[in-house]
Amino acid sequence: MTLWTHYHTPSSLAEAHALLQSYAGRARVIAGGTDLLLDIRHGHLTPPEALIDITKIPEMCSLIQEGDDLVIGAGVTHTRIVTDALIAARATCLVESCGVVGGPQVRNVGTLGGNVAHALPAGDGTTSLVALDAWADVIVRDERRWLPIRELFLGPGQSLLDPTRDLLVRFRIPLAQEREGSAFKRIMRPQGVALPILGCAAWVRLDSSGERCEDIRLCIGPVDRVPVRAEQVEAAVRGQPIDPATVDAAVAAGRTSLSPRTSKYRATASYRQEMIDVLLRRVLPLAAERARTGQAVPEGVGME
Ligand SMILES: Cc1cc2nc3c(=O)[nH]c(=O)nc-3n(C[C@H](O)[C@H](O)[C@H](O)COP(=O)(O)OP(=O)(O)OC[C@H]3O[C@@H](n4cnc5c(N)ncnc54)[C@H](O)[C@@H]3O)c2cc1C
Numbered sequence: 624m625t626l627w628t629h630y631h632t633p634s635s636l637a638e639a640h641a642l643l644q645s646y647a648g649r650a651r652v653i654a655g656g657t658d659l660l661l662d663i664r665h666g667h668l669t670p671p672e673a674l675i676d677i678t679k680i681p682e683m684c685s686l687i688q689e690g691d692d693l694v695i696g697a698g699v700t701h702t703r704i705v706t707d708a709l710i711a712a713r714a715t716c717l718v719e720s721c722g723v724v725g726g727p728q729v730r731n732v733g734t735l736g737g738n739v740a741h742a743l744p745a746g747d748g749t750t751s752l753v754a755l756d757a758w759a760d761v762i763v764r765d766e767r768r769w770l771p772i773r774e775l776f777l778g779p780g781q782s783l784l785d786p787t788r789d790l791l792v793r794f795r796i797p798l799a800q801e802r803e804g805s806a807f808k809r810i811m812r813p814q815g816v817a818l819p820i821l822g823c824a825a826w827v828r829l830d831s832s833g834e835r836c837e838d839i840r841l842c843i844g845p846v847d848r849v850p851v852r853a854e855q856v857e858a859a860v861r862g863q864p865i866d867p868a869t870v871d872a873a874v875a876a877g878r879t880s881l882s883p884r885t886s887k888y889r890a891t892a893s894y895r896q897e898m899i900d901v902l903l904r905r906v907l908p909l910a911a912e913r914a915r916t917g918q919a920v921p922e923g924v925g926m927e
Contacts, residue, residue, distance in 0.1 A: 697736025
């Protein structure tokens with residue numbers, strides 16, 4: 624089976640964009656290829672005439688601190704994120720997410736941009752980017768702009784980006800400041816190396832007393848057709864001390880506001896509902912502890 628006819632490795636964004644336009648829908652962006660090549664081989668996608676490999680474009684493969692933000696190229700691999708000390712300390716949930724994607728071979732080539740562009744509501748990197756309130760630098764319909772990451776998701780596997788024409792260039796995430804911390808955990812089949820049964824990322828900011836939650840962002844997936852913030856759970860925690868009573872209230876809010884579905888490959892809805900409780904009980908105190916102490920050592924990375 625011929626998976627493609629031409630393979631291009633442009634060295635600039637302009638070249639990549641021009642190549643995509645020249646094929647007029649018959650070419651497709653490829654990064655690590657861990658999702659794309661399986662999709663083509665399994666017949667989920669018509670084989671494109673050309674693949675445009677973005678992993679040689681410096682802007683898409685760089686990791687740069689800009690003030691209090693980190694700018695991460697869409698072509699940065701999971702392995703590179705996992706081994707970055709700044710991300711571990713100040714965007715900890717992202718390291719914990721990327722550190723459980725597949726196994727080492729997948730993480731060595733799979734990219735954060737590919738995870739987001741594939742647009743699944745359970746993508747591990749995606750879940751943490753939503754909790755971190757990431758923005759995405761994109762070229763969509765020939766126009767380059769920054770968008771809140773949640774605007775990229777239209778449905779399961781459906782992105783605002785047309786990967787035959789558009790480019791996801793970089794992400795911008797705010798690095799944790801004093802009294803801020805984050806954490807990510809997921810539930811997975813023990814033998815599984817594909818998408819999780821459920822993942823949960825939390826970012827919290829404590830107030831000046833260090834006792835109460837001043838602000839929180841929580842992403843749990845998959846509980847909807849796109850990655851979503853668990854806003855009613857957030858509301859149960861915001862303004863409260865992150866103690867057992869508040870975590871109970873968060874769990875209760877999760878029970879009434881989140882509706883995971885049954886997946887014949889992964890888990891029943893009722894099992895997932897119970898696992899939301901478990902994840903909230905693990906993630907909320909951990910994120911709060913990191914915010915309180917300013918210390919964060921990523922957990923669960925590379926445990927396969
Ligand atoms: C064995 C195995 C295990 C896996 N386990 C996990 C897991 O545990 N958790 C998880 O979340 N995922 C998992 N995945 C899925 C996959 O590895 C990740 O989603 C990975 O991040 C995809 O990145 P990639 O660079 O390989 O994307 P690719 O396969 O290269 O691309 C994916 C899609 O995004 C488009 N695309 C890629 N980059 C861009 C860009 N910059 N601009 C525009 N469009 C772009 C492509 O055209 C394609 O449609 C697994 C996959 C395999 C094969």
